[in-house]
Every structure is written in structure tokens, then in C-alpha cells.
Amino acid sequence: EIVLTQSPGTLSLSPGERATLSCRASQSVSSSYLAWYQQKPGQAPRLLIYGASSRATGIPDRFSGSGSGTDFTLTISRLEPEDFAVYYCQQYGSSAFTFGPGTKVDIK
């Protein structure tokens, strides 16, 4: 089973700043099968990025994804107040999914 590690655990930033979130896999992941989700308190997760770099429908272009192999990154170019949330990466491989432990982006 592929294990995903996310860093940092918590990222404290101010609105307008750039956020860079990391997702590292224990073995190589197909870029096609790497996704990112945003979850706010009391809400279900929301798909942000699929295929490592494709934005889901309705996702603002301040969100971008990149990476390949074992290292992937979610970047939020300029944080808006509504972006403070927990972010999870997810991979699909061998007919199974795994999620990372999440990165919390909170207000500094």
C-alpha cells in the first residue's frame, strides 16, 4: 500500500500570502491518479485538483498542482479568507485509494 505523507502539518499564513503544500508518496504514483481535496470544518471534502495538475470544475485559478513520481505540490497563489481549511492529497493505485494525513492552513 502506498503511504502518503503531507507537510507541513500546519501552515500559518496571512491572507494574500502564497501557500505551498507538499505531498510525498512512499513509492512512485502515476500523476494521473493524484488528487487534492479541501475540507472546511463541518463540511464534506471538495475536489480541487485531479491528475496532479488539472483543476476541477469551478476551482479558482489561484489553486495549482504540480509534481510527479513521489513528490507533489499544491500551491495557492494568494490566500483568500475562504481558503483557510485542511487539504488532503489522495492517490489511486492497485485498485485502492489512500489519503494523506492532511495539512491545515490557518490564519496567522
Add this chain to the structure above:
Amino acid sequence: QVTLKESGPVLVKPTETLTLTCTVSGFSLSNARMGVSWIRQPPGKALEWLAHIFSNDEKSYSTSLKSRLTISKDTSKSQVVLTMTNMDPVDTATYYCARLTRGFGGRYYYMDVWGKGTTVTVSS
């Protein structure tokens, strides 16, 4: 509009079997590119994928929970059912179902629409 709604008991006792139903609308469970996943989230913890099923009855289960899980679908009712046996207090969580979309030729896999979740507490 695509929606998914989870339903099931709020409280189950240890050793009992949990049965959850996901009722979908806005897409068909007979669509070859779409399936349904179940995911859970214990309070304050991360997401954990449990199982998924596609229109051709292709199923997959979490390795760690495989012996306890069964997923099935009723296309005519637009429902996907997950059963989990031998419930334990550590299974207390919010359980989500989500539409699982795969690209042509299996190019992508992602969960693009989620239900609001249903909270299940395991306690005697």
C-alpha cells in the same frame, strides 16, 4: 445537479453490523465511467477510503478492512449499500459516499461530488 445522500443508523452497538445506504441523483449507476466510493473520517482525524464499486460491479476494498466490508449496488434504486461487520468504538466516524469518476481508458480517478456525510457512533 448531481447529489449523493448517505443514510443509516446514528448509533450502533459493538459487534453489530452497520448498513449504510448512499442514494444518488443526477447520474446513473449504469454509467461505465462513474462509480461510488465510501470514505470515513473519525472525529478530528484524516479521511480513510473504505471501498468503491463501478457499474460493471467492479469492486475494491481497503486492505485493512476488507474482511469486514461488503459493497453492493441497486441500479434501479440508484443506491449503493455498504455493510461493515463487527463494529467497534474505533469505527465511530462520519461516513461519506462520493461519486467516483474515471477518465476514458482509466486515465484519471477522482471523487468529484461528495455527500454531506452521516455520523455513526459505536457505543453500548
